[in-house]
Amino acid sequence: MSSSQEHYYVPDGSRWPIIAVCGMFTTVFGTALWINDISLGPWIVALGALGIAYLFFGWFGDVIDESMSGKYNAQVDTSFRQGMMWFISSEAFFFAAFFGSLYYIRMIAMPWLDGEGHLGSSHLLWENFSASWPLVNTPDTEKYTQVIEPMGAGGIPMINTLLLLSSGVTLTWAHWGLKKDSRFQLVFGLMLTVILGAVFMGFQAYEYYHAYDALGLTLNSGVYGSTFYMLTGFHGMHVTIGAIMLAVITVRAAKGHFSHEKHFAFEAVAWYWHFVDVVWLALYVFVYWL
Amino acid sequence: MTSIAATHDDHDHHHAPTGWRRWVFSTNHKDIGTMYLFFALFMLFLGGAMAMVIRAELFSPGLQFVSPEFYNNMFTNHALIMIFGMVMPAAAGMANWMIPMMIGAPDMALPRLNNLSFWLLPAGALMLVLSIVAPWVGGGMAVTAGWTLYPPISLQAGMSMDLLIFTIHLLGISSILASINIVTTILNMRAPGMTMMKMPVFVWAWFFTGVLLILIMPAFAGGVTMLLFDRHFGTSFFDAAGGGDPVLFQHLFWFFGHPEVYVLLLPSIGVLGMVVPTFSRKPLFGYKSLVYGMAFLATLGMVVWAHHQYTVGMSIWATKYFMIGTILISIPIGLMKFNFIFTMWRGSLTFETPMLFAIAIILMFAFAGVTGVMLAVVPADLQYHDTYFVVAHFHYALIPGAVFGLYAGVFYWLPKWTGHMYDEKLGKLFFWWTTISFNVTFFPQHFSGLAGMPRRIVDYGVQFTEFNMVSSVGAFAFGLSHLLFLYIIIKTIRGGEPAPAKPWEGAQAGTPGLEWTVSSPPPFHTFETPPEVK
Numbered sequence: 001m002s003s004s005q006e007h008y009y010v011p012d013g014s015r016w017p018i019i020a021v022c023g024m025f026t027t028v029f030g031t032a033l034w035i036n037d038i039s040l041g042p043w044i045v046a047l048g049a050l051g052i053a054y055l056f057f058g059w060f061g062d063v064i065d066e067s068m069s070g071k072y073n074a075q076v077d078t079s080f081r082q083g084m085m086w087f088i089s090s091e092a093f094f095f096a097a098f099f100g101s102l103y104y105i106r107m108i109a110m111p112w113l114d115g116e117g118h119l120g121s122s123h124l125l126w127e128n129f130s131a132s133w134p135l136v137n138t139p140d141t142e143k144y145t146q147v148i149e150p151m152g153a154g155g156i157p158m159i160n161t162l163l164l165l166s167s168g169v170t171l172t173w174a175h176w177g178l179k180k181d182s183r184f185q186l187v188f189g190l191m192l193t194v195i196l197g198a199v200f201m202g203f204q205a206y207e208y209y210h211a212y213d214a215l216g217l218t219l220n221s222g223v224y225g226s227t228f229y230m231l232t233g234f235h236g237m238h239v240t241i242g243a244i245m246l247a248v249i250t251v252r253a254a255k256g257h258f259s260h261e262k263h264f265a266f267e268a269v270a271w272y273w274h275f276v277d278v279v280w281l282a283l284y285v286f287v288y289w290l
Numbered sequence: 291m292t293s294i295a296a297t298h299d300d301h302d303h304h305h306a307p308t309g310w311r312r313w314v315f316s317t318n319h320k321d322i323g324t325m326y327l328f329f330a331l332f333m334l335f336l337g338g339a340m341a342m343v344i345r346a347e348l349f350s351p352g353l354q355f356v357s358p359e360f361y362n363n364m365f366t367n368h369a370l371i372m373i374f375g376m377v378m379p380a381a382a383g384m385a386n387w388m389i390p391m392m393i394g395a396p397d398m399a400l401p402r403l404n405n406l407s408f409w410l411l412p413a414g415a416l417m418l419v420l421s422i423v424a425p426w427v428g429g430g431m432a433v434t435a436g437w438t439l440y441p442p443i444s445l446q447a448g449m450s451m452d453l454l455i456f457t458i459h460l461l462g463i464s465s466i467l468a469s470i471n472i473v474t475t476i477l478n479m480r481a482p483g484m485t486m487m488k489m490p491v492f493v494w495a496w497f498f499t500g501v502l503l504i505l506i507m508p509a510f511a512g513g514v515t516m517l518l519f520d521r522h523f524g525t526s527f528f529d530a531a532g533g534g535d536p537v538l539f540q541h542l543f544w545f546f547g548h549p550e551v552y553v554l555l556l557p558s559i560g561v562l563g564m565v566v567p568t569f570s571r572k573p574l575f576g577y578k579s580l581v582y583g584m585a586f587l588a589t590l591g592m593v594v595w596a597h598h599q600y601t602v603g604m605s606i607w608a609t610k611y612f613m614i615g616t617i618l619i620s621i622p623i624g625l626m627k628f629n630f631i632f633t634m635w636r637g638s639l640t641f642e643t644p645m646l647f648a649i650a651i652i653l654m655f656a657f658a659g660v661t662g663v664m665l666a667v668v669p670a671d672l673q674y675h676d677t678y679f680v681v682a683h684f685h686y687a688l689i690p691g692a693v694f695g696l697y698a699g700v701f702y703w704l705p706k707w708t709g710h711m712y713d714e715k716l717g718k719l720f721f722w723w724t725t726i727s728f729n730v731t732f733f734p735q736h737f738s739g740l741a742g743m744p745r746r747i748v749d750y751g752v753q754f755t756e757f758n759m760v761s762s763v764g765a766f767a768f769g770l771s772h773l774l775f776l777y778i779i780i781k782t783i784r785g786g787e788p789a790p791a792k793p794w795e796g797a798q799a800g801t802p803g804l805e806w807t808v809s810s811p812p813p814f815h816t817f818e819t820p821p822e823v824k
Binding site for chain 1: 307311312314315316317395396397399400401402403405409410413416417420428430448449452456459460463466469470471473474475477478504505506507508511512513516521522524525527529530531533534535537538542545603605815818819820
């Protein structure tokens with residue numbers, strides 16, 4: 001608990017939250033129309049997305065202005081830090097739910113379908129089904145397509161693992177630069193991290209293309225495809241968001257917004273990036289490898 | 291704007307902004323708390339109206355007023371509205387109002403985020419209403435899955451299901467952000483000297499509630515997102531034909547859904563922890579044990595979810611584990627009851643409305659505890675599963691456990707919020723009216739359930755008619771009592787005997803925070819300079 005010399009900064013009324021609400025509502029409402037083939041949907045989504053983009057510029061712009069003009073004392077800084085920590089905890093449970101689903105499918109649902117468990121009855125539906133993982137042959141071959149070849153752990157996933165691990169190293173190197181007030185090392189390290197992240201996303205996009213094109217591994221190819229795209233896709237979304245945040249931080253670092261004692265935004269993004277990194281390792285082991 | 295700016299050129303923040311901007315742009319914890327509470331009150335009437343539709347239909351066997359599809363949609367939305375629209379926002383409103391004042395903070399830790407958390411709720415509510423009307427506008431089947439949204443039936447509904455999924459996303463984001471804010475406020479915004487173990491019980495209760503919400507909400511959001519993908523993008527998470535399993539959704543749902551019960555319950559335990567010592571004029575008995583008990587309850591609550599799914603064919607070892615874990619929950623709950631009963635022991639009791647509610651909770655929640663242990667036992671549950679016995683059980687858990695706790699909180703803090711004393715006679719009338727009509731509504735459902743009446747059904751066998759008629763009469767009386775509640779609140783806001791800073795004689799007896807040191811109603815900003823707690 002910090003006893004501050006100055007007042008805790010309580011901002012005056014702000015229009016950004018209500019703009020956020022309108023943007024989010026418009027986006028999801030448009031999505032609901034879109035996926036039900038109502039032609040206005042995509043336009044409404046575009047409108048909502050524009051609103052959200054505007055909101056981020058505006059809201060974070062305000063926060064950066066307040067921070068640069070020295071309105072935040074140490075206690076405000078701690079609030080931001082703790083808020084970010086709890087946010088990442090919540091994200092961790094998001095991934096935990098998805099990993100849990102994968103384990104459940106592999107360890108419980110698959111054997112049940114194959115006839116294990118004296119209380120189960122799902123095996124009665126498809127008598128010829130035999131469980132295996134990766135699940136290549138779905139029980140109902142008419143409703144769902146078959147996977148030609150499962151995704152291996154070598155090649156692109158291996159390269160991607162190296163890329164993300166290196167990006168963690170460059171980010172830490174940038175942090176060292178920040179600690180000794182070397183703006184060159186900070187900005188250069190951040191730029192390397194962003195580039196590594198972008199290359200990762202490029203490989204990931206190619207991998208998806210390859211999976212659809214050559215492996216027959218699609219959203220429609222049964223539960224193996226479903227869990228594969230859910231986990232890698234949700235992670236890829238986080239890499240994208242993380243890379244955008246890193247890019248913003250790089251620009252701010254180049255402008256000299258951070259000093260060795262005051263750089264919450266940098267640390268928040270770094271935590272987020274390392275978190276995404278760790279999730280990838282789990283992903284590599286459980287989705288690609290085992 | 292210019293005239294306001296001209297009169298306040300000295301950057302004095304002691305004025306309240308005026309007009310619609312005060313509310314829409316608000317960063318003030320008291321204003322946002324007020325909005326939360328009014329929103330909850332509105333949703334109470336909306337969800338309550340749905341309950342009236344349900345009870346009117348069930349008054350006699352056969353189809354009376356509504357189609358089976360609409361009936362199913364009503365009980366689905368009744369639950370979602372009462373949980374996400376009423377109990378949680380009301381508890382969050384009290385947290386917003388009281389926690390900063392109790393711990394001596396100038397405001398919530400992240401005031402703009404606080405505003406976002408609130409305004410997402412009306413957006414979510416609007417989305418929910420769109421989901422109800424969608425079958426008439428866009429066609430397709432209404433959501434008939436119940437609030438648990440189990441596949442495969444939730445995969446078969448029309449566009450209204452998509453709108454409901456997005457409702458849950460909006461409300462989920464709101465809950466997570468609000469919880470992050472509250473937990474951060476509790477950890478970081480306490481006045482010097484307000485150590486964790488000096489915090490009022492209500493603050494502790496909300497700390498555990500917030501942590502629970504941060505950890506469980508993602509599972510639900512993830513689960514409904516998977517539903518969305520199964521519905522529209524060809525995945526097969528919940529379709530055995532593709533190797534998935536509908537039971538997977540049940541696990542994801544109840545990993546969220548069971549701790550959610552404690553999310554609804556804990557804030558009310560917190561209110562009890564303030565009300566009982568006040569009107570017993572005695573310190574809380576076993577403050578530390580109550581705090582540890584809540585921690586135990588929250589932790590245990592996260593690992594017993596599958597007792598909602600005994601009939602799906604889990605292995606014997608899994609059901610055994612979940613049975614034993616569930617029965618263990620009676621330990622912290624029993625501990626809390628002892629805390630409150632021994633606080634009253636040899637106290638100088640008076641029975642104002644909040645205290646009446648508190649005593650009723652201790653008594654009636656025990657019913658839910660006993661039926662809860664019955665339901666936790668696997669072989670017995672196979673018999674009770676999906677009957678009205680379950681309906682009776684969770685309404686005894688959630689109405690006394692959560693809703694009556696919020697009523698106690700409303701009457702306890704109304705003088706602080708409005709600056710006026712409420713009408714004690716009307717308050718007591720409201721208490722007896724709700725308590726009696728609540729029991730008339732739900733007590734017979736134990737019997738109809740044990741006799742085999744299934745839940746979630748629009749029609750029933752004629753042998754259940756008497757029980758259902760009594761239930762419906764009770765429900766109409768229960769619903770009507772809330773008009774009195776509304777009248778009392780409006781009357782208190784508009785006037786009444788002015789309330790002093792400490793309206794209750796025994797308010798300092800428990801483990802209060804600093805909320806009684808400020809005037810009633812408190813100034814727009816409190817504790818801009820942190821107060822010192824000795």
